[in-house]
Amino acid sequence: MTHPLDYNPEAIRAEHVSVRSRVEAYLKQIEQHKSLNAFIHVFAGSALKQADTLDDKIRQGTQTGKLAGMVIAVKDNIAVKDATLTCGSKMLENYISPYAATVIERLLAEDAIIIGKTNLDEFAMGSSNENSYFGAVKNPHDTGRVPGGSSGGSAVAVAAGMCDAALGSDTGGSIRQPASFTGTIGLKPGYGRVSRYGLVAFASSLDQIGVFSRTPSVAAQTLAVIAGADKRDSTCADEDVPDYHARLNPSMKDITLGIPEEYFQDGLDGDIRNGVRSLIDKMREAGARVREIALPMTEYAIAIYYIIATAEASSNLARFDGVRYGFRAEDPGDLNEMYAQTRAVGFGEEVRRRIMLGTYVLSAGYYDAYYRKALQVRRKLKEDFDNAFEHCDLIVSPTTPTPAFALGEKADDPLAMYLQDIYTVSANLAGIPAISVPAGTSNGLPYGMQLQAAPFNEQKLLNAAQFIHSLNLT
Amino acid sequence: MQYEAVIGLEIHAQLATQSKIFCSCSTAFGAAPNTQVCPVCLALPGALPVLNEQVVSFALKMGLATRSRINMTNQFARKNYFYADLPKGYQISQFELPICEHGHLNISVDGQYKQIGITRIHMEEDAGKSIHDESFVNRSESLVDLNRCGVPLIEIVSEPDMRSADEAAAYLTKIRQLVRYLGICDGNMEEGSLRCDANVSIRPVGQESLGVKTELKNMNSIKNVEKAIDYEIKRQIDVLEDGGEIVQETLLWDPAKNEARTMRGKEDAHDYRYFPDPDLVPVVIDDTWLAKVRADMPELPDERRERFEKEYGLPAYDAEVLTTSRETADYFEEAVIKTNTPKRTANWVMGEVMRLSNELNLGLSRLPVTAEKLADLIRAIEQGDISQSAAKMVFEALRTRKEPVAELIDQLGLRQVSDSGALEEMVSKVLADHPEEVASYKNGRKNVIGFFVGSVMRLSKGKADPKRVNEILTRKLAE
Structure with a gap:
């Protein structure tokens, strides 16, 4: 899929395309697609100003950054200095961040242009983007359907051509599932690949910032800039960052694909099953070896994910107490009332549900049965993947069991909603990188293939994505 | 009935690092409220803690000084509770894997040495300060100063090995002496850089099992710790003697009134929902690090x-x-x-x-x-x-x-005359002036020599070296 605005740094540097014209074109797209509700805030003024400064620099022959003129949208749970950081919540409706996330500093240092903050499920909790205080986001392929979540705004911003790339966050599939639903590439780096400093925490041991793009090339260029050690995040790995873009290699030769039968069970849409199978055949024809692998802990993944993620969330979201910033209930009687009312009104239903769940599993008398047990199973699940990657380079599966579902369809059924993450949560639990790449359509709706790799093997994911991208499947 | 007290202390020592435990804000005392703060210690959305390694070195010093076992891998945990001066809604502390365990130190009371066990030493961050009662605060409001938020602490938890307020005071004094020797805490209890809570219970002498304990807080001097423990032991004995039961509760010591009052009962005890902090990787201490700390230990x-x-x-x-x-x-x-x-x-x-x-x-x-x-x-x-x-x-x-x-x-003209010539002259003059005393000396009243020394000293206006004077006198009188 090519797009008239596809990022071409050479054309920008050679002054064939001005940065201002690109920003203007994207702003126009944003305006045209306003009803999709992808953005919470658009930085039209500052983006144009940034563009003009950059155009001047280019005209004067001044050295420009690696992402000069790339237009990027940012999920509104990642801090941009002096900009809103709503997290899709009433709690932070009017909150302005006084500092920038590490990833944002790195993007700006390489002359990327931040065009706005995108809509999301409140505090990144959801799989449909219906849990936003700022309203649901709509799928551009069918506006009666959800774009997926929680990074739905970022996915739609890329899918509907409102930017070159968008940052999202992925705790259990929040980048890959909306990428699958919107026909975009969604890369979740391995845990510790990208600094979390400035990402509003949902579940700290699972969260990872990643990239949406229309091409593997843009994802590779963006990842190379945002990845790498950060002394402000001690969970961020001190591991070299390769030049993912320069090394982009679509060859399938000597690549072994592992196919986990656990990911092709009942509940998987027939078109998706067939589409993914036939794409695996194409990869085999291009030189890949294919073998069956076993990931027996898969059946427990959703259960332990919703224990660990909610436990961490219950603690991470305690800071939203109405004391220092954000929403505060009016005229509370005393301190405890202030907490209770502030949090009852400031948080939406799903956030409250998860805080309650997480509080429960950490409570005295339940900790061992739930949280400690979940950590033990998590270690076993990670061993599954360690074993699997001794026999294959990439684990290949669908990203989601179904294509995008209708708005409102699962809104009242949290369990059905949680099952959306069935193929994606394991990568977060194991801390490994994973990508969703458009693999075809089912009744006109896009779906993705998910590829998972061993830690710090993002290059393998991008290479495979490049191969799939070259097949022009959608 | 004869009762025996069982006392354990929990001591918090504020560590004398330049910067806070999880950010680079200053720890200096006395700055204007809320000026030593940043996104991390204010718990702004998205901010993350990063461990100040000096805190680990300081905790290790205390561990070595108390002959504790060092956990070469230890871990921070979150202690979850809501309070206005706790910005994150949890305190980063240590729970299942503290940095030090199973230590001890010796105290001496009335010349008797006794070993007191130390259950654990762990690292944690301090909370901010809530201000309610000052004259400048509206009755319906509270003010919060977050400067202290994130100042590093170690908590030193003793075994219930103490049997009297004297022993508890001796133990606390010893801990204060150690942290000061180590240079890791100024030990100032009035300013709160050293804080002590006491767990107190009593049991009939000879009974093995422990009685119900109460926890005493807010004692800002060693003297007050002693007084509060004595008060509480006496109170518990009175309750039991009157046929009552001790209720598990937390008591606040009032140093002005010399009494303790209930702060919260058992039913109000928090469930802190401790779990390992996923924002911080486990603290791994290698032999090199430990050796460096050891080399840096004072006697x-x-x-x-x-x-x-x-x-x-x-x-x-x-x-x-x-x-x-x-x-x-x-x-x-x-x-x-x-x-x-x-x-x-x-x-x-x-x-x-x-x-x-x-x-x-x-x-x-x-x-x-x-x-x-x-x-x-x-x-x-x-x-x-x-x-x-x-x-x-x-x-x-x-x-x-x-x-x-x-x-x-x-x-000041205070130099002694030890020049032999001058002294000999003075001695001769004194002997010449007192022929009767010389005679009685020679008759065996040797203690008269004191009189001669005194006279020479007077003559010299105190500057003569009495030792030399004595020598010369003895010699001359023997002539």
Whole structure:
């Protein structure tokens, strides 16, 4: 899929395309697609100003950054200095961040242009983007359907051509599932690949910032800039960052694909099953070896994910107490009332549900049965993947069991909603990188293939994505 | 019935690092409210903690000083509770895997040594300060100062090994002495850099099982810890004697009224929902790190006390007093190296020097009379340049005067006459003036010599060296 605005740094540097014209074109797209509700805030003024400064620099022959003129949208749970950081919540409706996330500093240092903050499920909790205080986001392929979540705004911003790339966050599939639903590439780096400093925490041991793009090339260029050690995040790995873009290699030769039968069970849409199978055949024809692998802990993944993620969330979201910033209930009687009312009104239903769940599993008398047990199973699940990657380079599966579902369809059924993450949560639990790449359509709706790799093997994911991208499947 | 008290202490020591435990904000005391804060210690959305490694080194020092087992891999955990001065809604502390466990130290009460077990030492962050009762605060409001938020602490938890308020005070004193020796905490209880909570229960003498305990808080001096424990032991005995039951509760000590009142009962106890903090990787201490900390350890008070007894031949009491603080011991050693007269030096330090230190309310290292000056003065006495009583006058003068000791002695006209010629003349004159006393000496009343010495001293206006005078007198009277 090519797009008239596809990022071409050479054309920008050679002054064939001005940065201002690109920003203007994207702003126009944003305006045209306003009803999709992808953005919470658009930085039209500052983006144009940034563009003009950059155009001047280019005209004067001044050295420009690696992402000069790339237009990027940012999920509104990642801090941009002096900009809103709503997290899709009433709690932070009017909150302005006084500092920038590490990833944002790195993007700006390489002359990327931040065009706005995108809509999301409140505090990144959801799989449909219906849990936003700022309203649901709509799928551009069918506006009666959800774009997926929680990074739905970022996915739609890329899918509907409102930017070159968008940052999202992925705790259990929040980048890959909306990428699958919107026909975009969604890369979740391995845990510790990208600094979390400035990402509003949902579940700290699972969260990872990643990239949406229309091409593997843009994802590779963006990842190379945002990845790498950060002394402000001690969970961020001190591991070299390769030049993912320069090394982009679509060859399938000597690549072994592992196919986990656990990911092709009942509940998987027939078109998706067939589409993914036939794409695996194409990869085999291009030189890949294919073998069956076993990931027996898969059946427990959703259960332990919703224990660990909610436990961490219950603690991470305690800071939203109405004391220092954000929403505060009016005229509370005393301190405890202030907490209770502030949090009852400031948080939406799903956030409250998860805080309650997480509080429960950490409570005295339940900790061992739930949280400690979940950590033990998590270690076993990670061993599954360690074993699997001794026999294959990439684990290949669908990203989601179904294509995008209708708005409102699962809104009242949290369990059905949680099952959306069935193929994606394991990568977060194991801390490994994973990508969703458009693999075809089912009744006109896009779906993705998910590829998972061993830690710090993002290059393998991008290479495979490049191969799939070259097949022009959608 | 005879009862026995069972006491355990939980001591929080604020560590004397330059910056906070999880961010680079200053820890300096006394800055304007909410000026030493950043996104991390304010718990702004998205901010993450990063461990200040000096905190680990300081905790290790305390672990080594208390002969604790060091957990080479240890972990931070979140202690979850809501309070206005706790921005994250949880305190980063340690729970299942603290940095040190199973230590002990020795206390001495009435000359009896006793070993007190230390259950654990763990690292954690301090909370901010809530201000409710000051005159500038509206009755319906509370103010919060977050400067203290994230200041590093270690919590030292003892075994319930103490049996009296005296023992508890001795243990607390020992902990304070250790943290000061180690230079990891200033030990100031009034300013709250050292805080102590006490768990107290009683049981009939001879009974193995423990009674129901209460927790005492808000005791801001060692004296108050003693008073509060005594109060609580007595209260518990009274309750039991009256046929009542002890209720598990937390009590707040009121130092003004000398009584404790209930702060919260058992039913209000928090469920802190501890779990490992996913924002911080486990703390891994390698042998190199530990060796570096070990190399950096000062000599500890017990070892130093023993060495003072052995190396300088000092009485146990002197060694104890001189090693009470590292500053005193350092002062003594700096002086004694130059004087080579340990006992006389010890007497001076324990006497004049400590008196001056108390009077000026200054530590020994900041006294106008430095250890070097004191050594010069003591050497002047040893060499017979000055008498003991004149030396005290010089010591007084050194409070304000900067001249070298020798110069000052001359300026004050206090140098002793030890020139033999002059002394011989004075002795001869005294003997010539008192023929009757000379006769009675020669008849066997040897103690008359004291009278002669006194007379010579008077004649010399106190400047004669009494030792030399004695020698000359003895010789002349034997002639």
